[in-house]
Amino acid sequence: MKKYLLSLAVISLFYTKSEACAWSDPDYEYFNLFTQSIIKDKSYLPFLHSYSTRFYTDFKPSMIPDENIDSWKRYFNNQLSYAQTEYLVNKMNINDLNALKKGSPTNQLLITLGPGFYQKYSEGIDYLIEAKYLEPYMKINYIESGDSFYYREPATTGKNATNLDYNKTVSALTSLYNAAKNPEIKQRYGYQLVRFNHYTRNYDAAVKAFKTYVEPLRLKGAPYIMALDQLAGAQRGLGMNTEANWNFFQVFRDSKSRKESAFVSMKLSDTASFNNILKRAATNDDKNMAYFLLGYEDFNNPIPVMEKMFEINPDSEILKVMAVRSINELERSYLPIYYYTDDNSNAVQKNTTDKSRKQDITETAEPKKEELSFWQKIVRFFKNLFSSKKDKSSTDGKADQSDDELLDNPDRIPVFTKNNYWYDDKTKDFLDDLEEFTSKTKEKSKDEYWQIADAYLKFLKKDYKASTEILENIKTSNPEYLEEIKRMKVLNDIVSQPKIDADYEDHLMKDYAEYFTEKPEVKKDSTETDEYDYYGEVPSTADFLKDVLANRYFLQGEDGKSFLMNNKLSDLQYNPNSSLVKSVEDFYRKSDKTQFEQQIIAKNINDVGNIEAFFAVIYGDRAMRQADFEKAKSYYTKAQDFTGIPRSEWNYDEKKVASLKYPAEAYNGFSNISDYVFGHNVWESYQSSPEESMKKEDYSAFPFIKPSMNKLELAETLIQLKKIGSGKDEKSAAANQLIGNLLYNTSILGYYRQLFVMDIDNTNGGKYDFQSTERQNPYQYYYKNFLNRTYIEPDNFDLAINYYKKALNISANKEQKARILFQMASAEQGKYYQYEAKNPSKINYSDPKWSEKSDAYQKQLDQIKNQKYRTYFALLKSQYSDTETAKGLMGSCSYFGYFMK
Template sequence: MKKVIFSASLILLAHTNANACADHDADYDYFNLFTQSIIKDKNYLPFLLTMSNGFHDHEHYDIRNDSIEDWQKYFGKTLSYADTQLLVEKMSMDELNAFKKGGSENSVLKKLGSYNKFHEGIDYLIEAKYLEPFMSIKYVESPNAWYQTPAEGSKDVTQLDYDETIAALTSLYHAARNPEIKLRYGYQLVRFNHYTQNFESAKDAFREFVQPLKLRTAPYYMALDQLAGAQRKVNMKEEANWNFFQVFMNSKSRKESAFTSMKWTDSASFKHLLEKAENPAEKNMAYFLLGYDDFNNPIPMMEKMYDIDPTSEILKVLAARSINELERRYLPGYFIGDDNDVASNSSDKSSENDNEVATGEISFWQKIKNFFSGLFRSNKSETPKKETSLSDKELLNNPHRIPFYTKDVKNSQEDFLNNLDKVTFKISEKSSDEFWKITQAYLAFLKSDYKKSSEILNNVKTSNPEYITEITRMKMLNDIVSQPRIDAEYENYLMTNYSALIKDMTANNDTPDYYGSQDNSTKRFIRDILANRYFIQGEKGKSYLMSNTLSALQYNPDLELVKSVEAFYNKSDKTVLEKELIAKNIDDVGNVDAFFNLIYGDYEMRQTNFEKAKEFYAKAKNFSGIPRFDYSYTEGEPMQTARRSYGNSYDGFSHISSLIFGHNVWESFNSEESQSMKAENFEGFPFIKNEMNKLQLAEAVIQLQKVGAGKNVAASQANQLIGNLMYNTSIMGYYREVFVMDVDNQMGPKFHFYDQEKPNFQYYYKDFNWHSYVENNNLDLAINFYQKALDKSQDDEQKARILFQMASAEQGKFYLYAEKQTLKIDYDDPKYEEKQDAFAKKLNNAQNEKFRTHMANLAKNYGNTQTSKSLQEGCSYYDYFLKTH
């Protein structure tokens, strides 16, 4: 039994980079609201759009094997499809021989009655089951083979005597009287010759044993498939393509393999196919295959298919694929754009070589993808209003209202949505199938023309259960997305009219996961719509809780958002929807009021508003620890979840060491605090306890601040201690987790120098915990207190220590500055090294001019102190500075 224990923080880290993983599934990146599989001919389900597999995932659909259906007919419909499949594919040869001898008790065989009634078919199945284990081409391993070799003892076709097998099958063929059974022996003869690589004999066998029977049942296309394979081997490419094409057209269960076997090397291959097509159905199918190829624009092919047969079922396949392509661009699982993730701060960034790079010709589908990428990018200057008093018209026209559609198209030929709409309208006028009306309604929905979409749907009359399901869902979507404002009245309307949906959305398995697990279901889409509506209405707290749990605020404790969430939590007159759908995401954080007050207290401490921090911390005394969870997995058993127990360790509020007022001996976040930190040698502050909670810490700092207002040595020491506290809890400090709702100082995203921009949520707060951020720059505040300490100090050794601490804070400021500077340069730039060197020089000059002032002061004026000498021995950075300046 293998047991694995891991923490929620590790899950978050893994999920943040999930899209880079090899098992990423592109079919779950968008909201699949239009059900592709409502096409009536389920044999074409494999050819619906998918990005994850060679063919559409259709394993749960009932695509029947036409060979089994032919066997059903042979047995006079005495067996069900399942019984026939069991007889043909599963039943042993011994069982059939026993039936032949009259001794079988098999329930399926008993349904057939006697052996004599179907003796030719039973004899064929006995022979086929004998041959089947050998029906594979002999494996010859390549010297460079990376794949697994066949298991020892496996069989292949070379283990059968060729002459004896051909003679036996030929004899059985001639002895059979039933043409269907004859045809199956003919198939075996073609296949056996193909697999033994007697390709000319395979062609002869088809001509001698299959063609004369003039049957076009399943075994014929099985034999034709084998003939095409043999033709491919003797370089009869056009003939092979044509025969695979015939198999594709006429076989239900062999469409995938036949399509895979067809080789389209150039336009001439399709031209030959069209020239050979003898009837409209064949021409129609040829155009379908051309439209199916994803490097082509399917709409012209749909137009040609329309001219041939506007009622063609395969037209729906191209239409469904095209809609799914639009959904992937237009209805992503979460709406982001280049400027949505993080607030733009271009003024702080330097760039070089910003000239556009010329690109070559791009494919039609790439143009479509590029175009629809623009559908969910908005002008950076268009920021949503924060007021809650927006009019209905303003809400409806808000550029951040999802789903949204932009009409800024430079070239109308690239407006795939409109072109598809036009061709589906033409087809709907000629075809009586309501599929095309549903398609038109859905395209109107994508265009945000909800009125037109609803009007079309209301006029659709159908008894098809799949169509009815799709229509019902689309009517609901039109209703919800067209509503200008989601207020209490409309929330009650939703609970009344869509109670089943809301009930489904409140199920436990739909609660947002710790690490943001999503699926592309309709209920998730409705969650996004409601979250977006609340967001642009200014109800940020409700928007947040539509997609996240309360505990996730720890990852990005934005003050404005936290206040809005708290306001919703304290709302006394919540609607039923608010209680059932939103408030349920207020998960286990212990005492909720303490959770909010701790966030507020931490914020005030970071701003050095110590009195305010004390007030909030006084209300957070019942805080039960930052809500993290540990997951325990034992193989074969369900995942076990337990809230983390901190014991005597820091839990977000308690167990803070007095070393938080000290200075670091060496910079090592992984070491124990006793190794990394050293206490200052000040004994005049007895209110600093060895271990404190945050309320006691705030009280101690307030006392220090009062002492620091004086002009004596104690005032200098007090300000130095406060400076240490602010530095130690900054991004540079050993205790950097203390005021940012984190549990340890390890390199989490809150402590990255390179990702210090505040997330700019423009649409909603979905996947909120993917953006772990907190305003964490205490460095200037630390320097301010150090400066007060320096001004009031009378001791050169203390001044040297203070200046080094100020220099350390200044170095942190440089790291933050440097990460915002960028150099855009191509590797093939002939001046690559020259520009790299110039950029490095620019940063070095900036560091010397702006970020080493206190280091220079220390070296110049206090270089002879014992503190300076000790620092030179223990700090390579300071030693390097002294040697180079």
């Protein structure tokens, strides 16, 4: 769990196709199915793959062993545990050690160790007392410009090494060094001399101290590594960059706890290539380590470096680190938490032809094709010959798919996506290259890791049979390996299943319930909590399996189940597409739900008030948008118990989110609709009040139009208007005009555009997106990001225009005709907007003639607009420009005024 603010949060937005979020963390945008941290040597954990931070951080620091604590533990003859030793060395107060030395310990650990502990280890205890005295001062006196390679820690005490008396401190440490009998303790005093001179910027003295007090002892343990680290820092201060880099390299190689800092020192202190280190590498281990640093730094194509490391030692632990980083990079393209289409906003229609569909999904990796025997080909031929052909994109067509057709569907996740900002066409090929390398390495290495990695890569390639066979044959006692193998077997089982039916759902609940059932929330330890927890839980295996099943249901035509795997029933309000709503309703009404359906899917049928009324309002709204007022009435009759569109608000009294309680007079999705809905807009301002934006028509001939109506009453009113509109008099003309007004006013362009799309006001949102509403289904995989996509049938502006035409043909009032023509022109403008959204500019910004081509494209659009979508404006100008209505419109509608001129 990340517990900090990201310093690269803004930059991270460029890494992935993330949602519009100011704090986006790319390490939370894919499923971590292959656990990076299963490497055996935990000292390399910081070098696992991460986009969010410079080094990988999703592990407890205690997982990395500290050679200094191990050294002290051995010094105390293993009388203390590792934790006790770490406490004694790093955390115990200096006063406690002085009390021990005086024979009157007060610390419980020291009391337990007994009175003889100091006598036995007096040299070590005396050293720790001196070290704890020096520690608060052991920081360099930071100089902003001159020491940019030093890490400046937040100031706590304000102390640094120059606060100590230089001569007195050197003399004391030298005296203690000479008096010490134990070589390791002696070397520790030597380390303190090197460090003190380094931090007081006496770089020459630090180098001399290393050669005088550390090197002659010929010990290469923890004190030597610590001193070598300080020597390299002093050499950096002297400008001896090549020597400093080599010594930092040795620290990186030999230390377990200092690898990250040594790597930073190499990186920040010198821009020279690691080739100098490679030249000095005398042993295979040194060369292997140098290649690792090179490969880690140049990660665009790690395979060539991994090949060199393989030749040196196929059992190398750092070779596994390179491999796991490569696998993690692949995961980001194959297992993103959202699967997008090409442009991340425009969607692929599911009813396109096979040919166009293949073109639309070029970014998706084709599954591995099964080689059929001659007999299998014959069987498939006759099977296809006598089968009835159905549209595979339709619900019935999806339901009738064979196992082969389901398995061959290119949209079965995991699939390859361009999820990386630095994507290139070679990225897909990298899976093949890495699989080839891993397969070769598993034959040479004795570590089962390579078998697990090979099985996982085959999983990504959808070769589940081969993956499972490898996993079944792995013999290991490593608990982390066993956990990964167990998880991968579950993945292979579920992902390879052709169709998720009732029997398989029973299998899921019987054998894999732990991945699907809710677990009680575990209270975190106080040491694991932090106020900067912005991202929630890292996507888990359970989350991935839920997405897999949602995707499978989607491909099988069970859209309702697919939707409810990732969404709540109440979420339908935001994009009430009729076909999806019908599928969700069918599942809701299903009487023989399996245990899986009841416990895992149906739990997302949350509180929407009266569920029957909720569905009825959605269907009634769609009928109204289609101008089928009789059908709308039949649905609204069933919706009279509708309690309001299910929205939430903050309850200040109870201090929690609660269901929105609509005021009695407020529009709630069903009631309190003003008769302004039959009027026309005076000016286009969605934020203004109805009285400011709208003007009522003359309703005197229609007394049944109430000032305030619910949707049932509105539908009944429209039915009466429609009946009257079938006549041939001025009243009929007015009735048709009112119907046209309502259809326009409730369209995407109208002041009351919220009425029939399950919204509570006319503010902007996805429902009012011309570009998306033209698409029948913006989902290629499943409904996980449902709230971020528009999935609602587009307006049919011809319905309003047709009613206006009836009014125009009947009316004899020239002023009224002018008003009707303007309304028709406004509806026609909506048709143009839909055309424009379906034909966006495809000119690349990098094109040197972008401006010129864009201007030409806009001129082409303007020409099409004037030729095909200005019919009624032209008629209004040519025949009615002398009317008071037209003159008034020129003053209130700037665009019409421009057109008239």
